[in-house]
Amino acid sequence: MDFLVINNGFPFLSAIIFLPLAGALVQMLIRDDNLARIWALLVTVVVAVVSLPLYIGFDTSSPMYQFGESHQWIPALNITYTVGVDGISLLLVLMTTLIMPLCVLGSWSYIQKRVRSFMVCLLIMESSMLGVFCALDFVFFYIMWEAMLIPMYLLIAIWGGPRKTYASIKFFLYTLAGSVLLLVAIIALYVKNGTFYIPAAMGQDYSAAFQTWVFLAFFLAFAIKVPMFPFHTWLPAAHVEAPTAGSVILASILLKMGTYGFLRFCLPITPAATFQFMPAILWLSVAGILYGGFTALAQHDMKKLIAYSSVGHMGFVTLGIFVLNSRGIEGAMLQMINHGITTGALFFCVGMIYERTHSREIRDATGIGKLMPWYVTFLAFFSLSSLAFPGTNSFVGEFLVLAGSFAENKVVAACAIPGAVLAAAYMLRLLQKVVWGGPDNPQIPGLFDLRMREIVTLAPLLVFVFWIGFSPAPFLEVMHTSVNHLVAQVADHAPAAGSLALNMLP
Amino acid sequence: MEIESAKLLTAVLTPLVGSILVMNTGRKPNLRETWSFLAALFLFGTVLSMAPAIWRGDRLIFHIFKILPGISVTLRADAFSMVFAMVASSLWCVAVFYSMGYMRGLEEHAQTRFNACFALAIFGAVGVAFSDNLFTMYLFYEIVSVCTYPLVAHHQDEEGYFGARKYIVYLTGTAKGLVLPAMILIYVLTGTLDFADNIRTGIFPADVNSTMVVILYVLCLLGFAKNGVMPVHNWLPSAMVAPTPVSALLHAVAVVKVGVFSTTRVMLYVFGVDTMSALNLGTATAFFVSFTIIVASVIALSKDNLKARLAYSTVSQLSYIILGVALLTPDGIQGGLIHIVNHAFSKITLFFCAGAIYVACHKKDISEMCGLGRAMPFTFAAFAIASLSMIGAPPVAGFVTKWKLLVGAMEMNSHTLAIICVLLASTLLNVAYFAPVTFKAFFGKPPEGVKYDSIQEAPLSMVVPLMITAVISVIIGIYPDFMMTFVKAVTG
Numbered sequence: 001m002d003f004l005v006i007n008n009g010f011p012f013l014s015a016i017i018f019l020p021l022a023g024a025l026v027q028m029l030i031r032d033d034n035l036a037r038i039w040a041l042l043v044t045v046v047v048a049v050v051s052l053p054l055y056i057g058f059d060t061s062s063p064m065y066q067f068g069e070s071h072q073w074i075p076a077l078n079i080t081y082t083v084g085v086d087g088i089s090l091l092l093v094l095m096t097t098l099i100m101p102l103c104v105l106g107s108w109s110y111i112q113k114r115v116r117s118f119m120v121c122l123l124i125m126e127s128s129m130l131g132v133f134c135a136l137d138f139v140f141f142y143i144m145w146e147a148m149l150i151p152m153y154l155l156i157a158i159w160g161g162p163r164k165t166y167a168s169i170k171f172f173l174y175t176l177a178g179s180v181l182l183l184v185a186i187i188a189l190y191v192k193n194g195t196f197y198i199p200a201a202m203g204q205d206y207s208a209a210f211q212t213w214v215f216l217a218f219f220l221a222f223a224i225k226v227p228m229f230p231f232h233t234w235l236p237a238a239h240v241e242a243p244t245a246g247s248v249i250l251a252s253i254l255l256k257m258g259t260y261g262f263l264r265f266c267l268p269i270t271p272a273a274t275f276q277f278m279p280a281i282l283w284l285s286v287a288g289i290l291y292g293g294f295t296a297l298a299q300h301d302m303k304k305l306i307a308y309s310s311v312g313h314m315g316f317v318t319l320g321i322f323v324l325n326s327r328g329i330e331g332a333m334l335q336m337i338n339h340g341i342t343t344g345a346l347f348f349c350v351g352m353i354y355e356r357t358h359s360r361e362i363r364d365a366t367g368i369g370k371l372m373p374w375y376v377t378f379l380a381f382f383s384l385s386s387l388a389f390p391g392t393n394s395f396v397g398e399f400l401v402l403a404g405s406f407a408e409n410k411v412v413a414a415c416a417i418p419g420a421v422l423a424a425a426y427m428l429r430l431l432q433k434v435v436w437g438g439p440d441n442p443q444i445p446g447l448f449d450l451r452m453r454e455i456v457t458l459a460p461l462l463v464f465v466f467w468i469g470f471s472p473a474p475f476l477e478v479m480h481t482s483v484n485h486l487v488a489q490v491a492d493h494a495p496a497a498g499s500l501a502l503n504m505l506p
Numbered sequence: 507m508e509i510e511s512a513k514l515l516t517a518v519l520t521p522l523v524g525s526i527l528v529m530n531t532g533r534k535p536n537l538r539e540t541w542s543f544l545a546a547l548f549l550f551g552t553v554l555s556m557a558p559a560i561w562r563g564d565r566l567i568f569h570i571f572k573i574l575p576g577i578s579v580t581l582r583a584d585a586f587s588m589v590f591a592m593v594a595s596s597l598w599c600v601a602v603f604y605s606m607g608y609m610r611g612l613e614e615h616a617q618t619r620f621n622a623c624f625a626l627a628i629f630g631a632v633g634v635a636f637s638d639n640l641f642t643m644y645l646f647y648e649i650v651s652v653c654t655y656p657l658v659a660h661h662q663d664e665e666g667y668f669g670a671r672k673y674i675v676y677l678t679g680t681a682k683g684l685v686l687p688a689m690i691l692i693y694v695l696t697g698t699l700d701f702a703d704n705i706r707t708g709i710f711p712a713d714v715n716s717t718m719v720v721i722l723y724v725l726c727l728l729g730f731a732k733n734g735v736m737p738v739h740n741w742l743p744s745a746m747v748a749p750t751p752v753s754a755l756l757h758a759v760a761v762v763k764v765g766v767f768s769t770t771r772v773m774l775y776v777f778g779v780d781t782m783s784a785l786n787l788g789t790a791t792a793f794f795v796s797f798t799i800i801v802a803s804v805i806a807l808s809k810d811n812l813k814a815r816l817a818y819s820t821v822s823q824l825s826y827i828i829l830g831v832a833l834l835t836p837d838g839i840q841g842g843l844i845h846i847v848n849h850a851f852s853k854i855t856l857f858f859c860a861g862a863i864y865v866a867c868h869k870k871d872i873s874e875m876c877g878l879g880r881a882m883p884f885t886f887a888a889f890a891i892a893s894l895s896m897i898g899a900p901p902v903a904g905f906v907t908k909w910k911l912l913v914g915a916m917e918m919n920s921h922t923l924a925i926i927c928v929l930l931a932s933t934l935l936n937v938a939y940f941a942p943v944t945f946k947a948f949f950g951k952p953p954e955g956v957k958y959d960s961i962q963e964a965p966l967s968m969v970v971p972l973m974i975t976a977v978i979s980v981i982i983g984i985y986p987d988f989m990m991t992f993v994k995a996v997t998g
Contacts (some may be wrong), residue, residue: 056921384652390645396573402690421683428674439663470571470579 004068004084004136005059005197013067013083016097017049017130019043020069021061024123024437025090025350033115037108040119044101044126051097058079058090059475063485065136065199071495073140076472079196083134083162088333091475092256093133095340099252103245105457106348110244110355111159122245129253133260138196144164145182145257148330149175152254160241162254163453167234167241174234178221183347185217189269200302202268206347215273218265225258228318229288232262232311239307240360244351244411247303249308251347252340259317259336262331267321271493274324281322288315293422297429302350303360305430306343309386313394326406326491329483330476335397337475338468340387342394345385345461349379352454356446362430364444372449376435378458385465387427388420393468511566513556514581514967517591521598522551525625527760528536532618535610542602542621548827548855549632550595556583561991565703576698579645582638584703585881585995586774590767590841591635593850597759598628600971603777604858605751607967611865613949614749619656624755626653631760640689640699640776643768644681647730650764651677657752658745669747676741684729688722692776701775705839707780717925719777723787726772727794732765733828736798736819739866743817750861753813758853762820763846766827770842771836774996779834789921790831795825796928803935810871812860814851815939817894823930825851830911833925838914841907843993848903851979852895858972859889862964872943876950881958884969886947888976893940895979903983906990908933 007013023043030036059068065084073081085093103122111118124147131144149172157168189201192210206214224231235255239247267274292312299305313335320332352375353365369376388399398420400496405413450458468475524545531538556566566583573579583591604626630653633646651674659670693699695714702709708917710719731738742762746753756762758812773782773791799822804820828848830842861871862885863878879886891902898908908929915925952958963969982989 366605389652390641390648391579397575399690400692402687403694406687406694413690417683417687420686421679424678424682425675428678432671436659436662436667438667470573472573476574485983 003065004070004076004082005062005064005066007067007069011069012054013085013134016047016093017083017127017134019047019050020100020123020126020130024120024127027116027120027123027212030116036116036119037104040300043103043123044097047126048101049096050289051094054085054090055094055478060087061481063482065088068136073137075197078194079139080137081140082136082197083140084136084333085134085172087479088486089133089260090478091333091337092253092260093130095337096129096133096253097329098343100249100350101341101343102457102460103248105453106248106351107243108453110351114158118155119173121154122249124151125155125249129249132257136198138190138198138201140178140377141198142183142186146179146256146449148257152250155246155249156238156242159243159246162241163237163349164241166172167237170234171238174224174231178224181217182221185214185221187263188214188217198264204269206270208272211270211273212276215266215270215277216268218261218441219277222258222261222266225260225261226255226314226318228284229311229315232288232341233293236304236307237311239347240301240303244347244354247347248344248353251306251358252344253309253312255314256336256340259314259321259332260320262318263333263486267324268489272321274490274498275494278324282319282409282412284320285315285442286412286419288312289319289416291420293419293426296426297422298428300362301360302353302365302430303347305362305426306346306350309423309426310339310343312423313343313386315419316401316416319412320404323401323404323408324487325404325408326483326487327400327407330396330405330479330485331400331402333479333483334468334472334475335394335401338385338393338397341461341468342382342392343447345378345382345458345465346386348457348461349375349382352450359443362433364442366433367435367441368444370461371444371447371468373451374455378450378462379434380431381462381465382458383427383431385469387423391469392468393465394471396468396472398439420472437466507564509559509564509566511556511559511568511583512567513552513619514566514583514636514667515570517549517552517556518581518629518636519597520545520552521625521629521632523586524549524910525622525629528618528622528625535617538618538621538698539602542625543599545625546595546598546602546628549628550599550922553588553591553595554586556657557585557588559591560784560995563995573641576693576700577641578639579642580638580699580700580965581633581642583636585992586771586843587637588992589846589989590763591632591849592992593763594628594631594635594760597755597850597854597975600974601751601854603967604754604861607747607965607971608749608751608861608865611965611968612749613875614660616660620749622659623653624752627657627756627760629653631720631764634764639701640692640772641769643691644685645759647685647732647764647768648678648681650732650761651681654752654761657756660746660749660752666747669744671891672744673741675739680729680731680738684725686993688725688729689829691718691722701771704998705774706779708781709776710778710781719781720785723743723777723782723785724831726776727769727791730765730768730772732761733769734762734798734824735767736771736801736821737793737819737829739798741804742821743814746813750813750857750864750885754854754857754861757817758820758857759850762824763850766846767827768826770831773828773831774839783834788832788834792829792921792925795828795832796925798822798825799829799928799932800935803932803939807935807939808990810873812863812870812872812875812943813857815872815943816856816860819856819936819939822852822935823853823896827913828923829928830907830914833911833914833918835914837917840990840993841910841914843996844910844989845907847982847989848895848907848979851975851982852888852892855888855892855972855975855979856896858968858975859885859892862972863974865968866964867958867961872946875943876946877952878958878961881961884961884963884973887924888972889947890944892979895946895983896940901980901983901987903979905983906986949960974991
């Protein structure tokens with residue numbers, strides 16, 4: 001257990017993982033819809049507050065897993081309940097806990113039928129998502145990974161739009177197919193190592209063939225989740241049909257599980273295979289960036305536009321991860337957080353329009369700048385953030401990813417640049433249409449500016465847009481040591497040993 | 507000596523605060539315009555108060571945010587930034603009055619939005635002037651692009667949206683597609699984005715791959731598309747759909763000058779004179795922009811719409827500035843940089859005149875202006891003075907530019923004759939497209955049956971500003987020393 005700093009005080013991680021689950025159980029007893037909303041908000045806020053000490057107490061100088069807890073679970077199979085966070089998972093955990101209260105707020109009036117069941121699903125989602133990010137035992141990880149699927153499926157299938165059945169089944173089948181391969185890889189590693197500790201599987205000298213197969217199994221599972229081009233087709237369908245909170249959770253947190261998987265499993269466990277497949281993955285990322293950008297440019301449906309923009313943005317994340325240097329990986333991790341904040345906020349924005357006009361079409365929301373000044377102000381800032389305007393969060397992430405890419409492979413990086421231009425094109429197009437429209441805008445009935453609750457939903461995200469944009473140090477510091485440790489783990493297996501170590505940040 | 511000074515922050519924030527105040531006082535037009543004017547005056551005062559320190563040879567600096575190692579939001583005021591900051595802040599004061607007269611005279615809609623965005627554009631321009639590194643400059647450069655979109659699209663008709671779309675596509679496309687990769691590569695190569703503190707050395711280490719430097723240079727030259735260098739100039743004529751005060755201030759002063767300022771700042775303080783001459787980039791750039799100078803003048807000749815003619819004249823004149831700097835001789839650089847000032851005062855006068863003519867008699871085409879000079883003598887007199895400046899005739903400001911540029915060309919070791927030919931040819935073309943306007947106005951005969959009796963000068967709030975800028979054009983032609991001290995301090 002030399003990888004874990006055991007926490008003997010208050011078990012923060014267990015608390016945030018199981019509090020929402022306990023909240024969900026209590027929720028089932030509540031009969032009143034309004035009370036159900038308030039209860040869900042209360043639980044998620046408490047979880048967020050409990051999670052804050054994780055950031056304050058985190059030792060940024062150590063690459064170890066901190067706040068660790070480890071208990072025997074099924075001794076016969078050597079399965080344990082082991083959790084801990086390092087610089088790679090900490091920010092994702094915090095983002096999850098901070099976004100969930102906003103999701104409850106964002107569904108306050110959007111969800112009118114079966115409110116209690118909806119909130120139960122949200123709380124179970126939160127438990128399982130936090131479980132995935134904290135797990136250090138393969139079995140616990142896998143259980144949490146699969147547990148996410150069911151409430152997410154329900155969110156789309158029950159509270160979704162007109163084509164909810166198609167979308168939810170497609171989502172379910174795609175991710176399930178990936179999970180099966182994940183299970184195969186986990187068992188293969190167990191047979192090899194005799195333990196389910198995730199960190200124990202890292203740094204072992206596996207044969208090249210074994211690495212290749214394990215890598216491919218992991219890769220497929222996570223690439224579907226990211227989703228990387230060409231495994232992305234479930235995403236637009238799911239996003240379009242999901243209710244607002246579902247889209248936000250999907251975009252902000254679920255997609256990050258794929259890239260988190262790359263960082264936690266593919267890179268440290270199978271480094272030689274990572275190098276073998278790196279060129280192909282870099283080009284796949286570029287393909288995703290360009291494909292996502294072009295497709296987003298052609299959309300008339302706001303949710304589809306943002307969904308395809310996610311494909312492009314996540315392409316930048318995988319690009320940053322697989323250039324395998326510190327700048328790229330730090331940029332990718334920051335971009336994961338940024339995408340969570342910005343795209344989450346954009347989905348909230350679209351949801352707010354949908355609540356008013358019951359349409360997601362851009363043409364049904366043109367030229368509303370005059371009628372909803374506060375709304376378009378928020379939308380403008382989040383759109384600018386999405387297109388990586390300097391001074392916003394995405395700029396810093398994209399800058400680091402591209403700086404890492406240019407250092408590794410100038411051709412790949414240069415091919416990703418048009419993706420940045422496309423991002424400006426489709427976001428400014430959306431913004432122009434919504435704020436200004438054309439010479440003859442339609443009269444849209446039933447429009448009123450943002451309510452206080454809606455402003456409270458968006459404002460915290462806007463704070464993070466500018467905080468990360470102008471002063472990203474507090475966010476980069478926590479990941480710095482862990483990323484350097486990860487790069488060192490991988491670099492040992494580089495074809496030309498040592499060449500990557502030079503790329504580490506000072 | 508480097509002095510930490512909060513004046514820089516004050517200067518940059520003043521237009522931002524001004525714009526917020528304007529937005530909140532939309533219901534009371536007089537109060538709203540008062541805020542604009544106070545902000546402009548306060549900004550000018552703040553910029554002016556920095557001048558003594560710069561004359562002493564000091565450099566003011568102010569750190570705001572640290573983004574990454576080697577990347578920060580930092581402001582600096584040196585002689586180079588003062589050239590642009592003085593121009594932008596002083597002309598904003600004049601333009602506030604002019605745009606009040608114009609917008610009220612035509613009873614334009616959405617005047618609050620207009621005034622707020624106007625102030626935001628100045629916010630961006632002042633930010634660019636005072637930026638200490640490439641990132642800060644890029645940040646404010648993009649702010650200018652976004653905040654001027656509502657100004658260009660102001661009329662909200664088919665033409666307005668079309669022009670504004672072209673505008674934003676050109677400007678953000680080049681900034682993201684060319685400047686962004688250049689900036690990232692410079693960061694990867696050097697580990698910093700800070701400008702050098704002199705114009706010689708640049709920031710590249712000695713062992714850097716020279717092909718890479720040339721690529722980066724080309725990316726920057728074309729990427730700052732606000733500089734209007736062909737082939738990325740096309741947004742400028744399209745942006746003339748904007749109301750005339752916008753064309754005047756933004757497309758003679760703020761936006762296009764942000765472009766040339768950024769270009770020349772990067773040429774001198776990122777690449778440096780030594781690197782540029784070692785790689786022969788100066789001469790190549792000089793010839794490249796010479797094409798723009800000549801071709802844009804020829805296009806201007808063919809335009810009958812006054813604003814379109816002025817737009818192409820701007821495209822041509824902006825390249826003078828880059829040409830001067832590209833000569834890489836002290837006098838050439840001085841000639842280029844002083845043209846930022848000279849062109850600003852003269853061109854804003856010309857645009858002001860075009861707007862005054864439009865408000866007074868709703869005429870846009872030069873061919874309709876025959877004999878109009880007798881009805882609007884002050885406006886056309888100002889127009890004549892400013893045209894002389896554009897042509898480069900003494901004693902108006904443009905003469906100083908032409909003189910310095912010619913001296914700079916003669917200081918060159920080679921290609922002297924070619925550059926002199928370009929300057930002479932463009933001067934003749936300037937005469938060819940400016941002189942007829944004044945001539946027709948004063949000596950042309952009105953068309954049969956048309957009487958100009960009912961036409962009077964535009965409101966005073968328009969005529970006075972254009973007279974002021976015309977007079978200043980003459981003053982800085984006769985006493986160029988005030989601004990020349992800054993320009994001379996740049997070349998050391």
